[in-house]
Amino acid sequence: xxxxxxxxxxxLGALIMGLAVTSCNDEFSEEDLLQLQQDLAxxxxxxxxxxxxxxxxxxxxxxxxxISLNNDDNFVEGASVTLHGQTGGDVTQTTDANGTTTFPxxxxxxxxxxxxxxGFAEAVLNVDFPNLQEGVNYEVTSNGTYVPLQASTxxxxxxxxxxxxxxxxATIRGTVTIETDVTNTGSEVPQDIEIVGTVNIGETNEQSTxxxxxxxxxxxxxxxxxxxxxxxxxxxxxxxxxxxxxxDGLNIQLEIPTIEASQRIAVGWVxxxxxxxxxxxxxxxxxxxxxxxxxxxxxxxxxxxxxDPPTPGTGFMLSNFQRVPAPLFNFDLNRIDDNLTGxxxxxxxIVQFTSLGEGYTSSPTVTITDPTGxxxxxxxxxxxxxxxxxVNTPGTGYAGGELIDMTFIIERLFDDGTTxxxxxxxxxxxxxxxxxxxxxxxxxxxxxxxxxLSTGFSTANPIHVTIFSGVAPTxxxxxxxxxxxxxxxxGPGSGTAPTGTPILSLGRVMGMGxxxxxxxxxxxxxTFSEGGATTQAAMDVxxxxxxxxxxxxxxxxxxxxxxPQEIYFDYLPASVNQDLETTAGPTDDxxxxxxxxxxxxxxxxxxxxxxxxxxxxLQYIDLIRxxxxxxxxxxxxxxxxxxxxxxxxxxxVTVDDQNSSVIDIIVxxxxxxxxxxxxxxx
Numbered sequence: 001x002x003x004x005x006x007x008x009x010x011x012l013g014a015l016i017m018g019l020a021v022t023s024c025n026d027e028f029s030e031e032d033l034l035q036l037q038q039d040l041a042x043x044x045x046x047x048x049x050x051x052x053x054x055x056x057x058x059x060x061x062x063x064x065x066x067i068s069l070n071n072d073d074n075f076v077e078g079a080s081v082t083l084h085g086q087t088g089g090d091v092t093q094t095t096d097a098n099g100t101t102t103f104p105x106x107x108x109x110x111x112x113x114x115x116x117x118x119g120f121a122e123a124v125l126n127v128d129f130p131n132l133q134e135g136v137n138y139e140v141t142s143n144g145t146y147v148p149l150q151a152s153t154x155x156x157x158x159x160x161x162x163x164x165x166x167x168x169x170a171t172i173r174g175t176v177t178i179e180t181d182v183t184n185t186g187s188e189v190p191q192d193i194e195i196v197g198t199v200n201i202g203e204t205n206e207q208s209t210x211x212x213x214x215x216x217x218x219x220x221x222x223x224x225x226x227x228x229x230x231x232x233x234x235x236x237x238x239x240x241x242x243x244x245x246x247x248d249g250l251n252i253q254l255e256i257p258t259i260e261a262s263q264r265i266a267v268g269w270v271x272x273x274x275x276x277x278x279x280x281x282x283x284x285x286x287x288x289x290x291x292x293x294x295x296x297x298x299x300x301x302x303x304x305x306x307x308d309p310p311t312p313g314t315g316f317m318l319s320n321f322q323r324v325p326a327p328l329f330n331f332d333l334n335r336i337d338d339n340l341t342g343x344x345x346x347x348x349x350i351v352q353f354t355s356l357g358e359g360y361t362s363s364p365t366v367t368i369t370d371p372t373g374x375x376x377x378x379x380x381x382x383x384x385x386x387x388x389x390x391v392n393t394p395g396t397g398y399a400g401g402e403l404i405d406m407t408f409i410i411e412r413l414f415d416d417g418t419t420x421x422x423x424x425x426x427x428x429x430x431x432x433x434x435x436x437x438x439x440x441x442x443x444x445x446x447x448x449x450x451x452x453l454s455t456g457f458s459t460a461n462p463i464h465v466t467i468f469s470g471v472a473p474t475x476x477x478x479x480x481x482x483x484x485x486x487x488x489x490x491g492p493g494s495g496t497a498p499t500g501t502p503i504l505s506l507g508r509v510m511g512m513g514x515x516x517x518x519x520x521x522x523x524x525x526x527t528f529s530e531g532g533a534t535t536q537a538a539m540d541v542x543x544x545x546x547x548x549x550x551x552x553x554x555x556x557x558x559x560x561x562x563x564p565q566e567i568y569f570d571y572l573p574a575s576v577n578q579d580l581e582t583t584a585g586p587t588d589d590x591x592x593x594x595x596x597x598x599x600x601x602x603x604x605x606x607x608x609x610x611x612x613x614x615x616x617x618l619q620y621i622d623l624i625r626x627x628x629x630x631x632x633x634x635x636x637x638x639x640x641x642x643x644x645x646x647x648x649x650x651x652x653v654t655v656d657d658q659n660s661s662v663i664d665i666i667v668x669x670x671x672x673x674x675x676x677x678x679x680x681x682x
Contacts (some may be wrong), residue, residue, distance in 0.1 A: 050522040051454040052146055053132060057420045060105025062137045063129050065153040065212065068100040069115065072168070074101025076159050079117035101673040106153075114220060121160045121244065122220035129153070131212035153212035158201055158643070160244030162227045172252065175237045178287055181264040181278060182296050189237035190287075194221075194361075196544055197228040197243050198253045208362050218255065219243075246361035258288030266299040274650060276305055302666060304651035304682045309673035312644045313560030318567075319553040321636035322630050327366070328376040328377055332513040347634045348545035348574050349524075353509070357528060358538030360384075360507035363483045364531030368524055374517030380537065381485065381511035382526060388446045389488050395437035397495030402431045405495035406445060408502060411484040420485050429490065432470065436664075437490070437498045462498035509537035520548055545574035545632035548637075552610075553618030561675045563643045567604040569629065571637035647672040653682060 011333065056062065065083075069076040076099045082092040083103050093101040106129060113125040139147045161168050176195070177187035201217040219228020228242035244254045263285040268278045278299045331346030344351045355365070366378040386408060398404070405426035412420045429445040433438050486504065490497040509528065525542055528537040604610055609627070613619040620627070629637060649671030654664035662682060 007356060016540035037490075038482075045198055046657060050458060053138070056138070056146060056148055057132060059496065060086065060103075060107055061148040062108060062132060062150055063210075063212070064102060064104045064150060064152050065106045065127070065129075066100060066102040066152070067095075067113070068098065068156045069095055069117070069159045070099060071120065071159050071161060074427070075186055076117055076120065077114060079120070079159065082114045084114065086110040101413045101477070108137075108303070108387065110215075115157070116220075117159060119161055119163060121162050121220060123157075123159065123219045123228075124216075124218045125157065125214055126216040127155075128213050128215055130398055151210040153210045155212070155214060157217070158199070158215070160199075160228075170244055172243055172245055172254070174239060176232045176239065176256065177237050178259065178261065179263070180261050183266055189234060189235050190232060191260055193232040193257065195230050195232065195241065196221075196240055197241060198255055199244075200251055200253065200255045201436070212671065223588045225651075235285065238309040253581055256289060258291065260284065260286055267609035268297075268299045268303070278303065278304075278385050300653060300655070302653045302655045302662065302682055304653050306649040306651070307680075308648050308672065309646045309671055309678070310561050310675055311559050312673050313557065313562070313564065313612075313616065313618075314643050315554075315556035315558055316564060316640075316641055317553040317642075318550045318562060320551040321548045322550075323522040324549050325372050325522050326516055326546065327519055328370075328521040328524060330514045330517055332510045333381075342591065344633070348634075349541060350543040350574050350634075351539055351541050353537065353539045355535065355538040356508040356510065357531075357533045357535050358506075358508060359532065359534030360503060360509070362485050362530075363531035364537065365530045365580065367527045367529065368518075370521045370524045370525070373521030373524060375516065376514060376521065377516040378508045378512055378514045378526065380531075381513070382531070383506055383508055383510045383597055384486065384488075385505040386502050389442050389500040390436075390503055391439040391442050392501060394439075395431070395490060395493075395495055395498035398435040398437060398493055398496075399431045400431060400435050401497070401609040402435070402477045402493060403428045404437070404491055404497070405429075405432070406500075407489050409487050409489055413484040419442040426443060426476060430494075431495070434556065435495060437495075442498070442500060512539070543574045543636045545628070547628045547632055548636060549626070549628045552618060554613070554615075554618070557617035559616050560618055562644060563605055563612070563618070564641050565608055566640075566642040567579045568640050568642075569631070569637040570640070571629070571631055571633035572635050573632065574634050645672050648679075649674070649680075651680070 011132060027599065030614055066354045067081060069079050069081075075095075075097070077095055077097050079095045079099070080092055080099050081095060082090050084090050085107070086107065091103060093103065095101045108129045108131055111176045113127055115123045115125070132138065137151065137466060139545060140145060159190055163169070172679045176190060177192060179480060196218050199627075201214060220268065221229040227242050228244075229241040232239045241254075244250055261280045261284075262654050264282050266278050267281050268275055278301070329347040331349060333344055333346060333351070341437040343354075344389045360382045364383050366379050366380050368376050368378055370376075374438045389406065390515065395404075407426040411423065412422050414420070427445050427449050429441055430439055482584045487504055488502050490500075512526065524539075525541055526539050528539075602609060609621060610618045611621050630638075649667065650669040652666045652668055653662055654666070656660065656663045
C-alpha cells in the first residue's frame with residue numbers, strides 16, 4: 001500500500017493591527033475589530049487551504065491511472081507510454097506482458113499521453129481527471145490535516161498496426177479547397193496544411209467509473225511515418241492518408257486546422273455608407289471547424305447613382321417670446337380649503353389663499369393689479385357665524401308670554417351700489433311676565449334655537465351664513481353678491497320692538513369670483529381690504545398662463561431652400577396636477593390672429609405657414625396675419641427646430657445577364673432634402 005503524504009495548515013492565531021482612528025470612524029467598536037480580525041483569519045485560512053490542496057495535487061496524490069493497450073483483442077507488450085507535464089517532468093513507462101502500465105501519481109484536470117510502439121501508429125491522447133472535491137478526493141481532519149482519498153482510474157485503449165499486409169490498413173484520399181476569393185468562379189488551395197485523423201475510442205475501449213475520460217485520440221506524426229496524418233499538396237490541394245481499418249468499420253474523423261487568411265470580396269457598403277461604385281476589398285477571415293460562416297451579400301455589377309440633395313438649412317429659431325394680453329379669466333373659487341395648503345386650479349391660474357382673514361362684518365374690496373391689464377372686477381365671498389344678539393334697547397308693552405319674531409337680515413350689495421334686504425331664518429322670542437323683551441329673553445331664544453336644532457342652528461355651530469355669487473342667500477348655504485352688512489329686526493307684536501346687534505364670529509373669506517374680465521391681463525395679483533376685518537385675507541397667484549407671441553429669428557439661419565423637418569414646443573401649463581416644473585408637449589400648434597379673431601390650431605409645417613425667404617432663412621407666407629401659441633403656458637415655452645437631413649436617394653438596378661441591358665430599377669430610399677428635380681446615372 002502506498003504511504004500517504006500529509007500536509008498541515010495552521011490557523012491564523014492572532015492578528016495585530018494598528019488603527020488610525022479619526023473623526024470619520026468614531027463608531028468603529030472593539031467588536032468590529034474582532035470581526036475584522038476573524039474575517040482576515042478566515043481569508044488567510046482559505047488561501048493556505050488552497051495552497052495545501054494545490055501542493056497535494058501537483059504531487060499526484062489524488063489520482064492514479066492504469067492504461068492497457070490492445071490491438072485486435074491482443075495486448076501490446078513493450079509499448080512506450082509517456083505522461084506529459086507532471087511536476088517532475090515527463091514520465092515514460094513501458095507496458096508489461098498484459099499490455100498494461102500504471103502511473104501512480106497523476107494531476108487533476110487535463111493531461112497529455114503519447115503512445116508509441118514498433119509496427120503501430122503513434123497516438124496522442126487527451127485524458128481528463130475531475131476537479132477535486134472534499135469527501136471524494138480528500139478529507140480534512142479536526143486538526144487541519146488533509147488526507148487524500150486517491151481514486152484509481154483505468155482505461156483499455158486501442159493501438160493500431162501500420163502493416164498494410166495485415167489488411168487492417170486503409171487509405172483516405174481527398175482534396176482540400178478554400179474560398180479566399182469569392183469574386184471568381186473557382187476555389188483556392190490552402191497552403192502548408194496538415195490533416196490529422198482522430199478516432200472515437202469510446203466505441204473501442206473500456207474506462208473506469210471514477211470520472212476520468214479520454215476526450216481526444218489522434219494520430220501523431222512525430223516519427224515521420226505519415227500514418228494517420230497527411231500534408232495537403234500546395235498546388236492541387238490533394239492529400240492521401242493511411243489509417244487503421246477493421247472488418248466492422250472504423251469511424252475516422254479528420255481534423256483541419258484553423259486558417260487565418262485574407263479573403264477577397266466585392267463590397268457596396270462600408271460602415272453603413274453606400275459606396276458610389278462597388279469595389280473589391282481584402283478582408284481577414286477565419287476558416288476552420290466550428291467557426292460559423294457569414295453570408296456574403298450579392299453585389300450587383302450596376303448601380304444607380306443619384307445627385308446629392310442640397311445642403312439642408314440650419315440655424316432658424318423662434319425668439320422674443322412675449323405674453324399675449326387677454327381679458328382676465330372669469331374664474332370662480334367657491335370654497336377654499338380651511339387648511340390653506342391646497343392649490344386651486346382655475347383655468348390659466350394657479351392660486352393659493354395664505355390667509356382667510358378674520359373679523360369681517362361685510363364683504364371686503366378686492367383690488368386687481370396687473371402690469372398691462374385694466375377694468376376687471378372681482379368680489380370676495382365671506383362666511384359668518386351668528387352666535388347671538390346684543391340687545392341695545394329692550395322691548396316693552398308686550399303681553400306677558402307674547403311671541404314675536406327675531407329675524408336676521410342681510411343687506412345685499414349690488415354692482416351699482418344699491419342694496420336690498422334679504423331675510424334669513426326668524427327665531428321666536430317670548431316676552432317676560434312684565435311684557436318686556438330684554439337681553440335675558442333674546443339670549444334664551446338663541447340658546448333654545450341651538451338646543452332645539454332649529455333651522456340653521458346646531459349644538460356644535462351657531463347659525464352660518466355664507467355670501468356667494470349667483471344664488472339667493474340661505475342659512476348655512478349661499479347668499480348672492482356682496483354684503484353691506486347684517487342686522488336683526490323684531491316683530492310684529494303688540495309692544496315697542498327691541499333693537500339689537502348680531503354677534504358675529506368667523507367673518508372670513510371663503511372664495512372669490514371675477515365678475516368683469518376687463519382687458520389686456522398678463523400677470524394679475526389680488527389684494528383684499530376694508531370689510532371691517534381685524535386681519536385681511538391674502539391670496540397668492542402661483543402661476544398665470546397666457547398665450548405667447550414670438551418672432552421669426554433668422555440671425556443664425558442659412559441654407560434654407562426647404563422648410564425644417566419639424567418645429568415644436570415644450571411648455572409648462574397651469575394645473576394643480578403638475579408640480580409647477582413638469583413640462584407638457586411636445587406640441588406644434590399655433591394660432592393665427594387676423595381681423596380680430598383667432599383661427600383654429602395650425603401647424604408650422606403641415607399647414608404651410610412658413611416658406612424660404614430666398615436669403616437662406618424663413619418667413620411667413622402671409623405677412624398680414626400675426627401668430628401666437630395655441631396653448632397657454634406660465635413661462636415662455638421651449639422651442640425645438642428639427643432641421644432636415646440631407647440623404648441621397650438609392651435604387652436597385654436589375655441587369656439582364658444575356659445582353660447586359662437594364663430591365664428594372666427599384667427605388668429603395670427616396671432620399672431627403674431634395675427641393676427640385678434631380679438626376680440619376682447608371
